[in-house]
Amino acid sequence: MSKPKVGIFGFTGCGGCQLEILNLENYILDLVGAIDIVHFTEAITEHSDNYDIALVEGAITTKHGVERIEKIGNIAKIIVAIGSCACNGGLNCLKDLYGLEKAKELVYGDKKDWIGSIEVKPVDAYVKVDYYARGCPANRFEIVDIIKALIVGKKPEIPNYPVCVECKRNGNTCVYELGMTCMGPVIRAGCNSRCPNSGAGCDGCRGPIDDPNINAEKDLLAEYGLTVEDIMQQFSLYNAYRGKGIKQKIM
Amino acid sequence: MLYKILKKENYTDFVEKLISEYEFIGPKKKDKVFHDFVPIKDLRELDTDYKKTTIAPAKKLLFPPTEELVEYEVGDVIKVKPLVESSEKILFGIDACDINGMNFMDWIFSTEFIDENYFAKRRKLIVIGKDREPSETCFALSMGAEYAKDGFDIFLTELEDRYFLRIATSKGNEITEKFARIQDATDSDFRDYDKFMDDYRSKFKLKINIDNFYDDFEFIYSNEKYWEEASKNCYSCGSCNLVCPTCFCFNVKDDMQLNLKVGNKMREWDSCMIPEYGLVAGGHNFRPTKENRLKQRYRCKLKTFVDKYGKYACVGCGRCIEACLAKINIVEDVNSVKKEVSA
Numbered sequence: 001m002s003k004p005k006v007g008i009f010g011f012t013g014c015g016g017c018q019l020e021i022l023n024l025e026n027y028i029l030d031l032v033g034a035i036d037i038v039h040f041t042e043a044i045t046e047h048s049d050n051y052d053i054a055l056v057e058g059a060i061t062t063k064h065g066v067e068r069i070e071k072i073g074n075i076a077k078i079i080v081a082i083g084s085c086a087c088n089g090g091l092n093c094l095k096d097l098y099g100l101e102k103a104k105e106l107v108y109g110d111k112k113d114w115i116g117s118i119e120v121k122p123v124d125a126y127v128k129v130d131y132y133a134r135g136c137p138a139n140r141f142e143i144v145d146i147i148k149a150l151i152v153g154k155k156p157e158i159p160n161y162p163v164c165v166e167c168k169r170n171g172n173t174c175v176y177e178l179g180m181t182c183m184g185p186v187i188r189a190g191c192n193s194r195c196p197n198s199g200a201g202c203d204g205c206r207g208p209i210d211d212p213n214i215n216a217e218k219d220l221l222a223e224y225g226l227t228v229e230d231i232m233q234q235f236s237l238y239n240a241y242r243g244k245g246i247k248q249k250i251m
Numbered sequence: 252m253l254y255k256i257l258k259k260e261n262y263t264d265f266v267e268k269l270i271s272e273y274e275f276i277g278p279k280k281k282d283k284v285f286h287d288f289v290p291i292k293d294l295r296e297l298d299t300d301y302k303k304t305t306i307a308p309a310k311k312l313l314f315p316p317t318e319e320l321v322e323y324e325v326g327d328v329i330k331v332k333p334l335v336e337s338s339e340k341i342l343f344g345i346d347a348c349d350i351n352g353m354n355f356m357d358w359i360f361s362t363e364f365i366d367e368n369y370f371a372k373r374r375k376l377i378v379i380g381k382d383r384e385p386s387e388t389c390f391a392l393s394m395g396a397e398y399a400k401d402g403f404d405i406f407l408t409e410l411e412d413r414y415f416l417r418i419a420t421s422k423g424n425e426i427t428e429k430f431a432r433i434q435d436a437t438d439s440d441f442r443d444y445d446k447f448m449d450d451y452r453s454k455f456k457l458k459i460n461i462d463n464f465y466d467d468f469e470f471i472y473s474n475e476k477y478w479e480e481a482s483k484n485c486y487s488c489g490s491c492n493l494v495c496p497t498c499f500c501f502n503v504k505d506d507m508q509l510n511l512k513v514g515n516k517m518r519e520w521d522s523c524m525i526p527e528y529g530l531v532a533g534g535h536n537f538r539p540t541k542e543n544r545l546k547q548r549y550r551c552k553l554k555t556f557v558d559k560y561g562k563y564a565c566v567g568c569g570r571c572i573e574a575c576l577a578k579i580n581i582v583e584d585v586n587s588v589k590k591e592v593s594a
């Protein structure tokens with residue numbers, strides 16, 4: 001693919017993943033040299049509906065959002081979801097733990113019917129997503145790696161191993177040994193174990209690996225005095241949408 | 252081998268001189284759990300009596316977790332430049348078992364080809380070993396790795412009021428001549444050293460029944476129940492491989508810059524316990540399950556290497572036991588094979 005046309009779109013989220021692209025700083029000129037950005041919600045006013053690759057940030061939480069993502073799905077040849085919200089629904093899904101109507105009432109009171117909020121879903125609930133740059137925020141260098149791979153026609157290498165691999169490469173003492181808990185053993189690496197590097201447990205922002213050993217994690221956390229409810233609460237911070245299936249498995 | 256004595260009152264002076272003269276790597280307390288081999292600038296940072304094994308083995312100095320191998324530029328002419336980094340360093344306070352781990356690496360990286368990136372660093376590494384109490388999970392005695400015959404320049408053994416020095420290389424001799432006040436070892440020093448070694452060996456409480464494992468492995472090879480039970484809680488996280496002083500597998504990655512002209516090839520520590528390790532082009536995976544992978548790890552370490560090269564790929568340091576959150580324990584698993592076979 002020679003100099004592809006790329007659209008960068010924002011849906012429901014904090015906008016931090018688009019900001020991560022702007023935060024490429026020293027690499028940003030190389031990036032705009034390698035791709036032709038025709039839409040960038042957070043950074044440019046120009047807009048074109050002619051693009052090959054769509055980088056999509058944010059979760060789909062409104063009817064209008066559904067229409068927009070379906071339109072992007074019809075135009076883009078390749079869709080890359082960037083960030084926890086786009087990949088897994090992210091923090092937004094916490095809303096649905098209250099029940100949609102209850103949540104609307106809590107926030108908007110008697111004006112709740114003015115709001116077109118729907119159940120939160122990740123991008124791939126509506127359109128086919130080809131690649132995922134996970135994390136909260138997404139790792140900007142992973143976004144660049146995916147773009148480079150697409151330009152040269154390779155399959156992007158996204159880790160499907162737990163955070164523990166990166167912790168060991170980085171020489172971190174296991175967070176459990178330091179007396180804390182961590183979702184790392186079942187969560188996908190690729191963040192360079194950034195939370196454990198700072199002495200904090202993994203909150204699971206990149207979502208689970210393809211085949212997580214949920215029962216082992218349940219046993220392990222139980223050893224630290226946590227119940228299934230506690231575990232699901234910790235896991236739900238970023239993964240409430242995907243967590244539904246997992247909850248059925250372990251309850 | 253030269254045998255010398257360094258009196259305890261002269262030890263501090265010797266080590267301080269080495270710290271000021273060389274790039275000096277030694278064990279330092281990292282946190283409440285682990286020590287780590289890191290650069291030492293001040294003698295007070297050095298702590299050679301660490302109770303657990305260091306978090307990463309010394310292989311990280313010679314075969315770093317990630318390492319750039321070559322730099323390239325694509326154009327009318329393709330330019331390739333090898334990146335080989337090395338500088339003279341002292342590695343101080345490594346125990347015998349870890350030296351044997353490093354000896355294994357020396358051997359693996361020179362058996363079928365010479366790995367220049369590894370040996371550029373190894374040739375410039377001055378190794379000063381020192382005994383320490385075996386940690387709870389260490390079974391080095393059963394693996395015959397509790398004593399280092401070679402692989403060091405100097406090895407210090409602490410006797411009551413003095414250190415017994417084994418000096419194995421001319422470099423080691425040069426350093427002790429220059430920086431230490433030493434004297435020749437006498438008969439009584441040798442007697443005390445032998446007595447120390449007897450005591451030392453008696454401190455290895457954890458034993459692995461390795462002797463018959465080579466044959467017994469065949470009995471459990473197809474025993475699905477055994478492998479299912481052993482790997483039940485395995486996270487496929489690779490921690491056991493990544494902390495192992497003899498695991499040498501690496502993955503080579505291509506990192507091209509956005510200009511699509513310049514890039515480098517780098518390698519990173521890999522692990523046979525993660526699913527992608529057995530994945531090949533076309534999508535087939537030779538070891539798709541955690542049962543397959545644990546079997547592969549034990550087989551590689553304790554059988555395949557014996558078949559191919561006549562030695563175990565394990566020195567019994569016990570890091571894999573310490574690192575495993577799922578409590579998978581190579582000693583218990585090997586010993587339980589023994590019971591199953593005799594039952």
